[in-house]
Structure formats: C-alpha cells, structure tokens
C-alpha cells in the first residue's frame with residue numbers, strides 16, 4: 001500500500017505474529033514523524049445533553065485527511081466501549097457553524113471525532 005502523502009510504499013516490519021495481517025496504514029513512518037497527531041478531548045454542554053469532541057490533531061497541516069483514516073480505530077473502540085448510547089459523527093474539519101447546528105438539532109448525546117478544527121476560542 002502507498003502512503004497517501006508521499007506516495008512511497010508503506011513498509012511494515014513482518015514477523016510471525018503479523019505475517020498475514022492486512023496492511024491498514026495509509027501513512028508511512030516518515031510522514032507520521034513529519035505530521036504527528038496532537039489529540040485533544042473537549043466536552044461541551046448542549047441543550048440537555050453533552051457533546052464529546054475528540055480532536056485528532058490540534059495542528060492543521062492541510063494534508064489529505066484519508067491518510068489518517070487508520071488512526072480512527074482508537075476512537076471507534078472508545079465509542080463502542082464507553083459511549084455506545086451517543087451518536088457518532090466524524091468531520092475532517094470541524095467548523096464553528098457545525099457546533100451551533102448540532103446544538104440546535106437536539107439529537108441527544110453526541111460523540112464527535114474530527115481530524116482538524118477551525119474554531120476560534122472565545123473568552124467569556
């Protein structure tokens with residue numbers, strides 16, 4: 001499989017325990033070193049419910065978001081183990097208007113994962 005950023009072949013060390021495992025990573029080690037993830041968790045109160053926001057990278061690299069798709073497994077496991085009653089939503093880039101839209105829809109408890117965010121911090 002080729003890296004989604006540099007288009008070089010993704011090399012995985014093979015040993016007896018992962019010999020027949022499929023290649024799932026779309027990002028090579030060199031690109032991950034260059035563009036690492038900086039995860040952050042925030043909880044926002046919305047109308048009678050909560051919105052858990054898992055931000056994968058607090059730095060915006062403007063790279064191809066599909067390169068990081070194999071990193072979503074962690075968030076799926078957290079969702080299924082602890083927050084399976086919430087609604088799972090994924091955004092490549094979370095904008096301010098997405099939050100206000102989700103607040104007004106009153107869908108219930110939300111579990112939102114986004115690769116990047118484009119939200120201005122507002123002081124109170």
Ligand SMILES: [Zn+2]
Pocket residue numbers: 003004005006007008027028029030031032
């Ligand atoms: Zn690469």
